[in-house]
Amino acid sequence: MEQEIQMNVAMRMKDDPTMRGFSEEQKQNILESRVRNELKRRGMDQPFIIRSIYHLKRALVLDLGNALNMTSDSGSMQVKNIILERIPLSVLLFTTITIIEFLLSLYFGLKLSRNYGSFWDKLVVYFSPLSTIPGWFYGIFFIMIFYSWLHILPPGGFMDFPPPPTAIGRILNVIKHMILPISSWILSFIFLGIYSQKNFFLIYSTEDYVEVAKAKGLPDKDIERKYILRPALPPIITSFALSVISSWMGAIVTEVVFNWPGLGMVLSRAIGSFDAPVIVGVTVIYAYLLGATVLLLDFVYALVDPRVRI
Amino acid sequence: MENIELTSTYSLKGIIKEIFKYKTAKFSLLIFILLIAISIFAYTTMPYDEAKKMWNDSQAWLKNPRNAIPVWWGVFTGKKLPQNIDLKNPEIKVLSESPEVINYSYNFTFNYDDFPTEFNIFLKSAFKEQPPIIKIYWEKPNGDKIFLTEKQVRSENDTFYIGNEFTIEDKLTDYLTSKLGYYPSYPLTVMRGLFVDTSGNLNIEKGNYKLHLEVNKFNKEDTIEIEPIIYGKVYGIAGTDHLRRPLELGILWGTPVDLAFGLGASIIITFLYLILATISGWYGGKIDNIIQRLTEIYMLLPFLPLMIMISLFYKLNIWKLLIVLILLSLFGPGIKTQRAMVLQVKTLPYIEAAKTYGASNMRIVFLYIIPKILPPVIPGLIISIPSYVFLESTLSLFGVLDPTEPTLGRIIQDAFQNGALYKGFYYWVIEPSLVIVLMAISFALLGFVLDRIVNPKLKEI
Numbered sequence: 001m002e003q004e005i006q007m008n009v010a011m012r013m014k015d016d017p018t019m020r021g022f023s024e025e026q027k028q029n030i031l032e033s034r035v036r037n038e039l040k041r042r043g044m045d046q047p048f049i050i051r052s053i054y055h056l057k058r059a060l061v062l063d064l065g066n067a068l069n070m071t072s073d074s075g076s077m078q079v080k081n082i083i084l085e086r087i088p089l090s091v092l093l094f095t096t097i098t099i100i101e102f103l104l105s106l107y108f109g110l111k112l113s114r115n116y117g118s119f120w121d122k123l124v125v126y127f128s129p130l131s132t133i134p135g136w137f138y139g140i141f142f143i144m145i146f147y148s149w150l151h152i153l154p155p156g157g158f159m160d161f162p163p164p165p166t167a168i169g170r171i172l173n174v175i176k177h178m179i180l181p182i183s184s185w186i187l188s189f190i191f192l193g194i195y196s197q198k199n200f201f202l203i204y205s206t207e208d209y210v211e212v213a214k215a216k217g218l219p220d221k222d223i224e225r226k227y228i229l230r231p232a233l234p235p236i237i238t239s240f241a242l243s244v245i246s247s248w249m250g251a252i253v254t255e256v257v258f259n260w261p262g263l264g265m266v267l268s269r270a271i272g273s274f275d276a277p278v279i280v281g282v283t284v285i286y287a288y289l290l291g292a293t294v295l296l297l298d299f300v301y302a303l304v305d306p307r308v309r310i
Numbered sequence: 311m312e313n314i315e316l317t318s319t320y321s322l323k324g325i326i327k328e329i330f331k332y333k334t335a336k337f338s339l340l341i342f343i344l345l346i347a348i349s350i351f352a353y354t355t356m357p358y359d360e361a362k363k364m365w366n367d368s369q370a371w372l373k374n375p376r377n378a379i380p381v382w383w384g385v386f387t388g389k390k391l392p393q394n395i396d397l398k399n400p401e402i403k404v405l406s407e408s409p410e411v412i413n414y415s416y417n418f419t420f421n422y423d424d425f426p427t428e429f430n431i432f433l434k435s436a437f438k439e440q441p442p443i444i445k446i447y448w449e450k451p452n453g454d455k456i457f458l459t460e461k462q463v464r465s466e467n468d469t470f471y472i473g474n475e476f477t478i479e480d481k482l483t484d485y486l487t488s489k490l491g492y493y494p495s496y497p498l499t500v501m502r503g504l505f506v507d508t509s510g511n512l513n514i515e516k517g518n519y520k521l522h523l524e525v526n527k528f529n530k531e532d533t534i535e536i537e538p539i540i541y542g543k544v545y546g547i548a549g550t551d552h553l554r555r556p557l558e559l560g561i562l563w564g565t566p567v568d569l570a571f572g573l574g575a576s577i578i579i580t581f582l583y584l585i586l587a588t589i590s591g592w593y594g595g596k597i598d599n600i601i602q603r604l605t606e607i608y609m610l611l612p613f614l615p616l617m618i619m620i621s622l623f624y625k626l627n628i629w630k631l632l633i634v635l636i637l638l639s640l641f642g643p644g645i646k647t648q649r650a651m652v653l654q655v656k657t658l659p660y661i662e663a664a665k666t667y668g669a670s671n672m673r674i675v676f677l678y679i680i681p682k683i684l685p686p687v688i689p690g691l692i693i694s695i696p697s698y699v700f701l702e703s704t705l706s707l708f709g710v711l712d713p714t715e716p717t718l719g720r721i722i723q724d725a726f727q728n729g730a731l732y733k734g735f736y737y738w739v740i741e742p743s744l745v746i747v748l749m750a751i752s753f754a755l756l757g758f759v760l761d762r763i764v765n766p767k768l769k770e771i
Contacts, residue, residue: 147731
């Protein structure tokens with residue numbers, strides 16, 4: 001790092017026409033003083049521990065500084081702007097994915113727990129090892145099949161170029177680009193998701209009060225809603241929140257595979273140009289997103305679970 | 311719900327016996343044995359360092375075609391795709407004694423359905439005053455002899471890239487125009503011009519071709535070795551990548567690395583969890599508190615971005631990455647569930663007995679509790695192996711790992727970066743992916759079977 005700074009300063013001095021009049025010795029002195037100033041400016045003269053605390057403080061107040069050479073789409077070099085303008089796109093895709101996954105696994109899990117041992121139940125169990133393969137990996141195959149071979153869906157990106165003129169056309173176009181990422185994630189998630197939801201509901205549907213409700217002759221719909229889903233709500237919310245978090249993490253790779261211009265793409269571009277402030281910034285933002293979700297979860301828990309008192 | 315028994319009654323030996331009752335487990339063990347056998351085969355034929363050196367040696371693969379598909383894959387295309395034609399054993403004829411002019415003519419039959427990709431002539435010569443001059447003629451099956459070019463050798467090890475010479479392209483265009491009577495309607499390249507027939511369509515002329523090289527030596531003692539190669543479109547059992555490397559080398563030597571990484575990470579992390587959870591549950595009090603709070607903090611760490619950041623800034627190779635991975639997942643969510651088991655085991659009579667006869671804490675933790683809670687943890691261990699293999703490929707996909715190490719993820723990344731998906735080099739992605747998928751599915755199957763054995767609760771369902 002120190003050598004790099006020295007080299008940079010020396011290069012800049014070589015290009016500087018005002019330096020020509022000085023003798024070699026003077027030049028050397030100027031070089032040394034400039035390197036010292038540069039080190040001081042970057043805080044490199046402080047010991048490592050103090051530097052760490054300083055950087056930690058800046059990260060905590062979201063003072064992420066300027067990027068080395070990346071710019072946001074609006075032209076800003078502030079890391080904050082580069083990241084903030086991409087977050088909505090990531091959230092759009094991956095929250096959609098999580099909600100679809102969640103509803104599908106909830107619905108089928110509940111259905112299968114009511115008639116376990118059926119053909120569909122066994123099918124889900126047999127296919128559940130497929131879920132060890134992550135979504136982006138299926139994504140590679142999906143691009144191969146649906147773009148390179150069948151030519152029916154775009155391989156990635158956010159919108160066609162040029163974008164369709166009408167607003168509805170644009171929305172449909174974005175949805176068309178979302179089909180492949182969404183379906184690859186669902187394929188990766190769905191079997192294990194249904195399997196674990198089913199096991200989870202089985203525990204609840206063998207409780208005594210469910211048996212009583214059945215004996216009373218309540219309709220299936222009521223039993224499912226009031227006697228199984230309601231008491232299972234807090235853990236369900238937890239699993240939903242956790243899958244939202246994990247989808248943001250998985251988003252990093254999926255966005256690279258599908259060229260989706262979200263946070264993961266920013267990270268990938270920053271890695272390509274070795275833009276350290278942006279990489280650190282993305283990591284900090286992820287930490288904040290995680291922390292915020294967990295905090296929110298605690299509040300929601302207190303709302304839905306009558307046993308939790310604030 | 312509180313009284314569900316979390317630990318099982320199986321011993322490790324019992325589990326292994328039970329495994330063989332399941333077909334899926336047998337299948338996955340078979341794949342596992344196959345992978346191990348492949349690794350042993352690879353590593354006994356060539357040590358990893360040597361393979362790595364060869365993999366990164368840009369000079370070693372010059373004689374392979376670029377992006378060639380595997381031979382068996384070519385069968386499915388329905389066409390007979392050209393293989394590499396390495397021309398050897400020329401007919402040598404001395405045309406004149408002084409200055410010495412020697413004619414090398416190479417005979418070969420070309421009966422494939424597609425054009426070759428490249429045509430290089432590798433030359434190795436030793437000369438005194440002036441390097442030899444070479445005139446190159448091309449003889450088609452119909453007997454037409456076309457003068458291609460005249461070149462002087464530039465150094466002792468030289469290569470003529472015939473496929474890239476514009477002058478040759480012009481000569482071939484002239485020849486075709488004179489034959490057809492009009493300018494060819496298709497875009498002509500050197501490779502097409504050499505092998506196209508004179509019907510006006512882009513058809514291959516099959517038959518016996520001849521390549522004549524007239525070498526003009528300036529000194530009697532000059533020597534020259536000539537090796538013309540016409541590059542095909544299929545190569546080897548696994549094809550080649552953009553740097554002409556045979557993929558089987560990368561896959562064979564990369565698979566064990568991935569396997570060792572996944573196994574190592576999974577085993578070490580699971581055992582660390584076990585030890586920490588047991589210590590936390592057994593000692594209780596302050597130690598328990600610290601470990602639990604640390605676990606909660608660790609659960610908030612953005613794991614993947616941190617891994618990417620660290621491996622980028624510190625330029626990690628895969629084994630250092632393993633250490634970082636272990637440090638970053640030291641206090642994982644697994645500790646919470648395992649601690650719950652420890653709290654149950656703690657109240658069992660045999661632990662009470664151990665306490666009364668004065669067993670030390672260490673003895674109870676490592677010899678009495680950990681073996682008891684080990685069986686229910688093993689399925690998780692097996693199931694999590696693929697996720698570490700995929701972590702390796704994820705990090706490779708970002709290009710943050712050591713690029714010189716052949717791993718499965720690295721090959722996928724190379725393919726992805728070079729547009730294999732869009733250009734149709736599917737074999738390049740499918741081959742390494744298939745190995746990873748096989749690995750993942752077999753470990754997952756084994757894990758699920760183990761889960762059913764050691765968690766009897768699931769068996770009823």
